[in-house]
Amino acid sequence: MKRASNFFNSLLIIIFLLLFSCSDDNNIATDSPEVISNREVKIAVVLKKGDRQERVQRILDMARENITMARGGVVPSYEYYDEDTTALASLAVELATRQDIAAVVGCYDDQHTKTLAYECAKTDKTMFTFNTSQELARIFGQHGNYWGLSESDITQCEILLSLMADGGVQFDVALLACDNDYGQTFVDWFAFQAAEMGLNPVGLATYKDKSEIPDAYLKACANNPILTLCVPNNAEEASIMYECTKMDNFSHFSVPFFTDRAYEPAMLKNEGLVGLNLVADPASGFGVVYKSRFGEAPIHGDAELYDAIMLTCLASRYDEVHNLDNLNYAVGTLLYYHSDSQGGWMSGNMKQAFETIAEGGVPEVSGAVGKLDFDPKNYTLITHSTYDFWMVYEGQFLSLNYMKRSEDEHSSSPIVSWEWNKTYQQQFDEHMSDIGYPALTGNKAVIIAGSGGWENYRFQADALEYYQMLRNSGYSDDDIILIMADDLAQNANNPEKGVVRRSVDGDNLYKNVVVDYRLEDITYNDLAVIFSGKADAAHPEVLDSGAGDNVLFFWSSHGTQAGLALGDIDLVSGKQMARILQKMSDEQRFRKMMWIVEACYSGGVAKECEGIPGLLVMTAANANESSKADLWYAPYNVYLTNRFTSSIISRLYSDPATSLRDLYNVAFTGTLGSHVTIYNADNYGNLYQNTMREFLGK
The missing domain is CATH 3.40.50.1460 (Rossmann fold)
Structure with missing residues (x-):
């Protein structure tokens, strides 16, 4: 796994980006030439409302503000739908066929995302998502219109297991997972990846309801694993799992490692808990700016939503300048040229990107999530996300390390996480004496x-x-x-x-x-x-x-x-x-x-x-x-x-x-x-x- 630079250097970078972002958003864009009018780029946002609505609205406003300041000739407008309360099947058909909708962003839920993606694929409607389902990525990732801004949970499983295998010891490991689309990715990949990393998978159990968790835990840990990968659907289930680790049924304590859905304030009472969570790359500066502005850290989906809006507007302008009438081609062109720089989401850098497009060029683009590494010729999916390895310490989430998927030959492919370069192969005796059989009739x-x-x-x-x-x-x-x-x-x-x-x-x-x-x-x-x-x-x-x-x-x-x-x-x-x-x-x-x-x-x-x-x-x-x-x-x-x-x-x-x-x-x-x-x-x-x-x- 890739690890972050030392703390001192990272701190200097973050401080610089924070200062740069403040001056950038307040000064640089205002020095640019006036643009007579901004063409509206309409984006349909299909995400949860309720307790997520304030967060989503923050990002929508923040992205519109910065894109407007960048003065690129386009400005986003939104139609925001609640994925939980809207008649999604009919909405998906409507959005996929409406000519005035440039792109669609959604959803949190796997089945909702699939419904939306299925209709968008029929019309090649540009769709951005930060859903982490492996199945959706595999189904739609080669259609040319489904742009995934988060890696699938295959990568999260890989990184968690790499942490378990970090000492080079062949530990016995087990998996306890919720029985739904989210948990299925871990069920599908746990044993395979564990074997590839030199771990010994000795148990696997799933549950449908939180009441089944204690029995499922006993089943998963029946062979006394040293480490257990815990995949809850929410923080409540994570708390039950953590309590199960204290059961006096086994010869020793099995150390739990939790997935991203345990990263909730309700888990802060569980001192010493460790897990993984998708985050924006710290080097992008987005996390620092967001926390400075809103008083709390961004969560998974915030940076990705921002990038979806930014990319739609940049691609729409590129599409207009080159008379393409093909927004997906424009997105693919922008993402084909990898940028080595960070901070491309800020208004000053977006201004430069819009100017390059207006001059007929292709800008280097990076996002709030960090570098936007794609391989559009193969898959319209980001190739590397950033994960925060955290621990609950003194009632707070303490970041222990920032990690990305490895690119070495003994790990998953640099293109997509499910194309593994396998090494754990059987060997057979070439010189074995053959067995005598009667004649074949x-x-x-x-x-x-x-x-x-x-x-x-x-x-x-x-x-x-x-x-x-x-x-x-x-x-x-x-x-x-x-x-x-x-x-x-x-x-x-x-x-x-x-x-x-x-x-x-x-x-x-x-x-x-x-x-x-x-x-x-x-x-x-x-x-x-x-x-x-x-x-x-x-x-x-x-x-x-x-x-x-x-x-x-x-x-x-x-x-x-x-x-x-x-x-x-x-x-x-x-x-x-x-x-x-x-x-x-x-x-x-x-x-x-x-x-x-x-x-x-x-x-x-x-x-x-x-x-x-x-x-x-x-x-x-x-x-x-x-x-x-x-x-x-x-x-x-x-x-x-x-x-x-x-x-x-x-x-x-x-x-x-x-x-x-x-x-x-x-x-x-x-x-x-x-x-x-x-x-x-x-x-x-x-x-x-x-x-x-x-x-x-x-």
């Missing part, structure tokens, strides 16, 4: 998409891709058992009836598909019959494999630490699958079996199946991690595929004879946010010598 396959519904589109699309790949490899339909909900092709949400795709311009994967069993008709007991090979009236299609058959088994669904989803209610555990596959092995009903599992926490199921001869399992994630979706498609409002499956399918199409070791390497490197893992290799054979050709061609 046939190929069979079982394909299961265990989650249905339009919102789970990707699981069935991936299953259908495997089906089509196998059919093109020579499998007949009789060789394949296909189990899925089969509710996509004619779904009311499907604009292309009868069509299912895994890529935007991809083939129709539903063509000539024969579904053997609908998901709603299948339970674990039905699976046991199907894998037994003994057909009956209720199960006419079964896996009738023999001692010379290779079986390719693909399962794609949601997953939990308890098992793999089979429909909306049922979970199939690792022990249950181990019983089925062990029985097949005992009866010599396969030569080799390759089981590929695309599900969260899939490693837990695979681990239960170790020891079965001839079985190799490759999972999208280990027992503690979630797997990640891939390729959001706005017209369908769904993800089309999963990243792990995309990596594997791409390799198999390009090289059907790839070795299992190379397939693992490709999947490992291509899969984001989880560790692709192989199980039971010792009971399968040499992964350098065994290839996928045995499963993809007769």
Whole structure:
């Protein structure tokens, strides 16, 4: 993590900026030439009112005052809506289609932001947000109109874990998180990042209601972690968590580290509490000026809102000078040239920026949050936010350090926080003696998409891709058992009836598909019959494999630490699958079996199946991690595929004879946010010598 300069130098910089900002706002702009008129740039602000309204109004007034003083020919005007009380769905449509609205800023809440972003994406309406949801950043961050002024909470999770790992000791760590969109980011990334940093994740628990926190804490800390990452939804929940750390149920005290939502005055009674909070870069001077003017420190959202207004006005002027009629292009142009200076949000520096634009140039722009480092060619998201590592000391929040995401090769990407350069990889013995098998006489396959519904589109699309790949490899339909909900092709949400795709311009994967069993008709007991090979009236299609058959088994669904989803209610555990596959092995009903599992926490199921001869399992994630979706498609409002499956399918199409070791390497490197893992290799054979050709061609 990047750390701030020493205290003395930082203090000098802040004092200088404070003095500069005062003189700047009071003197510099008034010396500029008169501008006859200011064109109004209308901005829709969709944020909370209530106890946040005064703060929001402060920033709106402050930004308008400074931009007016900068005399750039434009001035912001606002329409301010309460995201909690407004009919947001209809408002989003209205704002996205109104020609007089230059840009939209919002929201605090994840679902509100998604509603707004979805409509703005349809019309390319410029939208600024400081929402930290990883899912929204991934969905909308490549549309070219969604400008994220805060990094996602993937980075907050990374920095907190880096603090836990600072001593270089492999501590046992746990996660306790609220069960909502905010907490989900930490659930998705905690175990993966912990492993990458040399920590040992030993517990994870979530809760839906504050009454569930004590039990969830006991579950998370059942294995006595040294450190616990606490992710409350608000200060009240944070207080309950902190009280839980005093329980006398464990052999030692687990030190809690709190996320930004614990940064509230109500937590000041908890002496010694530590946590992280998003802040403006101290070097920008915004925090000093704000506190001097309003008597309190800014909070997350204040500097970001200011920058959204400033960027909209600068871009609007650039758009006007160059006759672009494309505000997003103008924003991207301004942010493409990184500024090494700070204080660009002040009126004197904005005046210079407007003058450069008027002369046909592109100014260097920095903001209230600090340097506005973007990479618009890839993502319209800020690449580095600043975090305050704080401690409650003598009833006050004491800043211990200012931190940013690392740019070294062993951390997350310098572009976006979810593109990690992973290092924690399995190694296999290239010289291992291979296992002797009988001659290959046939190929069979079982394909299961265990989650249905339009919102789970990707699981069935991936299953259908495997089906089509196998059919093109020579499998007949009789060789394949296909189990899925089969509710996509004619779904009311499907604009292309009868069509299912895994890529935007991809083939129709539903063509000539024969579904053997609908998901709603299948339970674990039905699976046991199907894998037994003994057909009956209720199960006419079964896996009738023999001692010379290779079986390719693909399962794609949601997953939990308890098992793999089979429909909306049922979970199939690792022990249950181990019983089925062990029985097949005992009866010599396969030569080799390759089981590929695309599900969260899939490693837990695979681990239960170790020891079965001839079985190799490759999972999208280990027992503690979630797997990640891939390729959001706005017209369908769904993800089309999963990243792990995309990596594997791409390799198999390009090289059907790839070795299992190379397939693992490709999947490992291509899969984001989880560790692709192989199980039971010792009971399968040499992964350098065994290839996928045995499963993809007769």
